[in-house]
Amino acid sequence: xxxxxxxxxxxxxxxxxxxxRSAGMxxxxxxxxxxxxxxxxxxCIEACNSCAVSCNHCAASCxxxxxxxxxxxxxxxxxxxxxxCQLAAAAMARGSEHIKAICALCAEICESCAKECGKHPMxxxxxxxxxxxxxxxxxxxxxxxx
Amino acid sequence: xxxxxxxxxxxxxxxxxxxxRSAGMxxxxxxxxxxxxxxxxxxCIEACNSCAVSCNHCAASCxxxxxxxxxxxxxxxxxxxxxxCQLAAAAMARGSEHIKAICALCAEICESCAKECGKHPMxxxxxxxxxxxxxxxxxxxxxxxx
Amino acid sequence: xxxxxxxxxxxxxxxxxxxxRSAGMxxxxxxxxxxxxxxxxxxCIEACNSCAVSCNHCAASCxxxxxxxxxxxxxxxxxxxxxxCQLAAAAMARGSEHIKAICALCAEICESCAKECGKHPMxxxxxxxxxxxxxxxxxxxxxxxx
Amino acid sequence: xxxxxxxxxxxxxxxxxxxxRSAGMxxxxxxxxxxxxxxxxxxCIEACNSCAVSCNHCAASCxxxxxxxxxxxxxxxxxxxxxxCQLAAAAMARGSEHIKAICALCAEICESCAKECGKHPMxxxxxxxxxxxxxxxxxxxxxxxx
Numbered sequence: 274x275x276x277x278x279x280x281x282x283x284x285x286x287x288x289x290x291x292x293x294r295s296a297g298m299x300x301x302x303x304x305x306x307x308x309x310x311x312x313x314x315x316x317c318i319e320a321c322n323s324c325a326v327s328c329n330h331c332a333a334s335c336x337x338x339x340x341x342x343x344x345x346x347x348x349x350x351x352x353x354x355x356x357x358c359q360l361a362a363a364a365m366a367r368g369s370e371h372i373k374a375i376c377a378l379c380a381e382i383c384e385s386c387a388k389e390c391g392k393h394p395m396x397x398x399x400x401x402x403x404x405x406x407x408x409x410x411x412x413x414x415x416x417x418x419x
Numbered sequence: 420x421x422x423x424x425x426x427x428x429x430x431x432x433x434x435x436x437x438x439x440r441s442a443g444m445x446x447x448x449x450x451x452x453x454x455x456x457x458x459x460x461x462x463c464i465e466a467c468n469s470c471a472v473s474c475n476h477c478a479a480s481c482x483x484x485x486x487x488x489x490x491x492x493x494x495x496x497x498x499x500x501x502x503x504c505q506l507a508a509a510a511m512a513r514g515s516e517h518i519k520a521i522c523a524l525c526a527e528i529c530e531s532c533a534k535e536c537g538k539h540p541m542x543x544x545x546x547x548x549x550x551x552x553x554x555x556x557x558x559x560x561x562x563x564x565x
Numbered sequence: 566x567x568x569x570x571x572x573x574x575x576x577x578x579x580x581x582x583x584x585x586r587s588a589g590m591x592x593x594x595x596x597x598x599x600x601x602x603x604x605x606x607x608x609c610i611e612a613c614n615s616c617a618v619s620c621n622h623c624a625a626s627c628x629x630x631x632x633x634x635x636x637x638x639x640x641x642x643x644x645x646x647x648x649x650c651q652l653a654a655a656a657m658a659r660g661s662e663h664i665k666a667i668c669a670l671c672a673e674i675c676e677s678c679a680k681e682c683g684k685h686p687m688x689x690x691x692x693x694x695x696x697x698x699x700x701x702x703x704x705x706x707x708x709x710x711x
Numbered sequence: 712x713x714x715x716x717x718x719x720x721x722x723x724x725x726x727x728x729x730x731x732r733s734a735g736m737x738x739x740x741x742x743x744x745x746x747x748x749x750x751x752x753x754x755c756i757e758a759c760n761s762c763a764v765s766c767n768h769c770a771a772s773c774x775x776x777x778x779x780x781x782x783x784x785x786x787x788x789x790x791x792x793x794x795x796c797q798l799a800a801a802a803m804a805r806g807s808e809h810i811k812a813i814c815a816l817c818a819e820i821c822e823s824c825a826k827e828c829g830k831h832p833m834x835x836x837x838x839x840x841x842x843x844x845x846x847x848x849x850x851x852x853x854x855x856x857x
Binding site: 318322325326327328329330332333355359362363366367368 | 464468471472473474475476478479501505508509512513514515
Binding site: 349350352353356357360363364367369370371374375378381382385 | 795
């Protein structure tokens with residue numbers, strides 16, 4: 274979009290495209306130059322944000338379980354996972370040069386968190402395991418494409 | 420949910436309720452004890468995540484504008500705003516004791532970012548201003564209720 | 566420092582002054598314009614970083630205690646506190662416009678974490694309580710000055 | 712340290728050992744079980760924190776340079792680098808299972824930031840390049856050891 278032109282506002286929520294690309298980006302930044310299909314990009318950011326929420330919720334919920342000791346590793350991995358997911362979401366939204374490597378690490382940490390959460394029958398763990406697996410899958414694809 | 424009971428998985432995406440409350444929480448934690456309507460809670464987390472994405476995207480896009488110097492304060496506020504939005508989203512997802520104060524600060528920083536972004540005609544700034552205002556409104560409500 | 570001039574490298578570790586001020590800053594940014602004594606600035610960043618390390622260490626150590634359930638609130642506050650301390654350190658290093666409000670919140674969260682940690686006799690809790698109190702004190706001063 | 716025993720407070724500043732290890736940790740967590748020399752551990756956390764401060768300071772200082780456009784990539788990499796450095800410092804302080812992979816990524820991002828900052832003669836860039844290289848070196852060692 275050229276400066277000074279009237280602003281064309283997208284429908285509520287914006288579109289995935291305008292939120293991750295703008296006119297001048299593609300020439301200077303490797304990531305955007307590679308014609309990343311923008312739907313994948315938005316999908317991965319959303320998967321990371323959902324996963325971070327589920328991990329934070331799971332960590333807090335584990336701390337309220339009667340047998341907290343059994344949940345200690347789950348809490349620890351939830352904290353690791355929410356941190357890398359938030360970092361990855363922010364890096365993708367900025368079109369960072371390091372998205373490939375960041376998403377590869379995010380996928381790895383999500384997988385380990387999914388495995389631990391998957392062992393516990395509590396709903397917060399099962400939901401977290403599901404969101405971690407979904408995020409790992411999106412991040413693997415992002416890492417392969419980027 | 421009691422441990423050992425069969426896991427009842429929600430429909431894809433989960434429901435707002437189970438993602439922010441679980442059986443044992445309400446008795447021990449002030450925040451949840453106050454019967455926060457869970458829709459508001461989820462809405463505020465989502466507003467924070469959307470705002471963080473828009474701020475990160477805006478910061479990166481400002482850095483690609485022809486007249487970057489004019490955008491310097493916008494970039495600086497985008498960075499501040501995305502940081503507090505991610506912190507607030509994580510704190511709410513954990514049901515932190517400090518949500519009231521965190522969301523009050525988040526609203527304040529979102530407002531200042533919205534004001535700066537609102538001055539620039541570029542689409543990334545206009546979208547960011549809109550998401551900052553929406554997030555500020557959600558955070559003010561959260562801060563008043565919590 | 567003027568661009569194009571030969572770089573004068575400070576002694577190892579840099580000096581507090583050059584790390585938080587540079588020639589062009591003072592004219593445009595309120596925070597630096599107020600002639601913040603730079604030692605206080607550096608001291609507060611270091612207090613925040615030390616506090617974040619102690620909180621993260623305390624959280625992980627609490628999860629390894631035999632009676633984890635007793636430590637649940639401590640873990641939760643450690644996570645809150647490390648997050649706001651890292652955000653505050655980063656904001657001060659950028660000379661953010663919002664340092665005053667950020668440091669006020671950081672002081673408040675540090676105090677609540679110090680109170681909880683102070684109840685427990687374990688060394689990681691006692692060290693964390695001490696670092697939280699020190700950080701709260703620095704942040705209160707910063708908030709009053711900024 | 713056993714619960715209930717009198718608290719032995721270390722000298723001001725604590726010692727590196729007690730801040731990263733405690734009695735019960737070594738049995739359950741791979742990272743600590745491997746007898747990481749604690750000086751290296753503390754040194755890497757401090758290198759990450761220093762690097763994050765320098766990157767945040769450099770980003771803000773670049774935005775105040777007369778020719779901001781020339782500094783755009785520097786700002787972008789500073790933001791990436793400060794984010795992964797803070798994440799790595801927190802993960803090490805918690806004795807995360809994922810330190811090896813996190814520090815490998817941190818080293819990679821620090822290197823790229825050092826290269827970009829090294830091109831610019833401004834003091835904030837030169838100091839940032841130096842701290843990025845020092846952090847990359849510590850993180851490589853940590854990644855090899857962990």
